[in-house]
Amino acid sequence: MQTFDYKKQILEPIKSLRGAPREEMYVPGHRTCAGCGPALNYRLVAKAAGKHTIFIGPTGCMYVANSSYLCTPYAVSWIHSQITNGGAVASGIEAAYKTLIRRGKYDGPFPNVIVMAGDGGSVDIGLQAMSALMYRAHDVLFICYDNEAYANTGIQTSPTTPYGANTTFTPPGKAIPEGKTLFPKDPPQLVIGGHPAVKYVATTCVAYPLDLMNKVRKALNVDGPTFLHMLCPCPKGWKFEEKLTLEIGRWAVETGMWTLYEWENGEYKYSHIPKKYQPVSEYMKYQGRFSHLKQEHIAKMQAFVDEKIQRVKAIAVEAPLPTPKAKA
Numbered sequence: 598m599q600t601f602d603y604k605k606q607i608l609e610p611i612k613s614l615r616g617a618p619r620e621e622m623y624v625p626g627h628r629t630c631a632g633c634g635p636a637l638n639y640r641l642v643a644k645a646a647g648k649h650t651i652f653i654g655p656t657g658c659m660y661v662a663n664s665s666y667l668c669t670p671y672a673v674s675w676i677h678s679q680i681t682n683g684g685a686v687a688s689g690i691e692a693a694y695k696t697l698i699r700r701g702k703y704d705g706p707f708p709n710v711i712v713m714a715g716d717g718g719s720v721d722i723g724l725q726a727m728s729a730l731m732y733r734a735h736d737v738l739f740i741c742y743d744n745e746a747y748a749n750t751g752i753q754t755s756p757t758t759p760y761g762a763n764t765t766f767t768p769p770g771k772a773i774p775e776g777k778t779l780f781p782k783d784p785p786q787l788v789i790g791g792h793p794a795v796k797y798v799a800t801t802c803v804a805y806p807l808d809l810m811n812k813v814r815k816a817l818n819v820d821g822p823t824f825l826h827m828l829c830p831c832p833k834g835w836k837f838e839e840k841l842t843l844e845i846g847r848w849a850v851e852t853g854m855w856t857l858y859e860w861e862n863g864e865y866k867y868s869h870i871p872k873k874y875q876p877v878s879e880y881m882k883y884q885g886r887f888s889h890l891k892q893e894h895i896a897k898m899q900a901f902v903d904e905k906i907q908r909v910k911a912i913a914v915e916a917p918l919p920t921p922k923a924k925a
């Protein structure tokens with residue numbers, strides 16, 4: 598139980614894109630692919646969090662392509678961790694700051710401690726350290742930026758890769774025509790279901806920047822561990838034209854392939870429920886990773902999404918999405 602004032606920052610909601618902070622904390626100087634969803638996501642998260650922030654970057658595209666010698670895009674503190682231990686490094690940083698403050702050796706604002714982990718670094722190879730952080734109730738925001746593959750090492754399948762995707766470890770062929778045969782893990786449910794100290798979990802997508810930045814701020818304002826599952830289309834891995842990153846994100850939401858919601862103290866609030874869901878084929882048709890699929894496979898995907906939509910409808914309380922007043 599916290600018994601001293603450790604100067605937690607309180608970040609105000611952002612009312613419009615025009616009202617978003619001008620200052621960039623993720624600046625030019627990276628080497629990600631053109632149209633990289635995770636890079637845009639990083640920029641928005643860093644902008645929302647502001648200057649009193651420490652990022653922990655487990656190995657993945659957002660480490661390798663962002664940290665060549667003497668050149669990084671980070672305008673705030675950033676530390677690399679192994680792909681397995683983002684949660685452990687963040688726990689140590691958070692505990693060290695609290696100790697310094699308690700001993701009177703630091704009197705600045707308590708930093709936003711944010712782990713920016715890929716799907717591999719969060720809900721697969723990094724799962725143990727993330728779960729331990731959540732369990733011990735560290736005041737850390739753990740982000741899974743989800744590009745639905747182990748992208749940095751050549752687009753291998755991960756537990757969040759969708760059914761039917763062609764990756765270097767799930768190539769379609771005569772024996773397995775659909776490529777990936779398994780349906781993905783559900784990261785928010787993993788966190789919500791297993792960690793009593795967690796009070797706030799939400800999903801976001803780069804195509805909805807205002808919603809994204811406000812969920813980052815809300816998560817950071819919570820005193821304790823929080824989790825964001827952020828969809829980040831990856832042109833290289835998903836095989837689509839670089840200019841379509843945001844459009845693909847919107848199709849993910851419009852088809853129900855991705856749902857935008859918040860979970861707060863046991864209650865679900867949906868940020869955007871399409872009036873009429875579009876067929877999943879509308880989302881898949883732009884992406885080369887699905888181009889080998891036959892009708893029967895697409896029908897299997899549609900059934901999976903339909904079932905998910907029914908679950909959403911059963912517990913949905915809809916929260917209106919703030920209307921952007923200006924373009925990002």
Ligand SMILES: Cc1ncc(C[n+]2csc(CCOP(=O)(O)OP(=O)(O)O)c2C)c(N)n1
Binds near residue numbers: 658659714718746
């Ligand atoms: C213990 C360990 N195993 C494997 C690797 C190789 N490796 C480096 S980056 C990476 C992919 C990470 O995937 P993800 O966390 O989803 O991030 P992304 O590259 O997709 O951004 C892998 C497997 C490693 N660095 N360390």
Ligand code: SF4
Binds near residue numbers: 628635
């Ligand atoms: S492979 Fe994907 S995630 Fe990695 S830098 Fe390229 S677009 Fe970004």
Ligand SMILES: [Mg+2]
Binds near residue numbers: 657742743745747
């Ligand atoms: Mg990944």
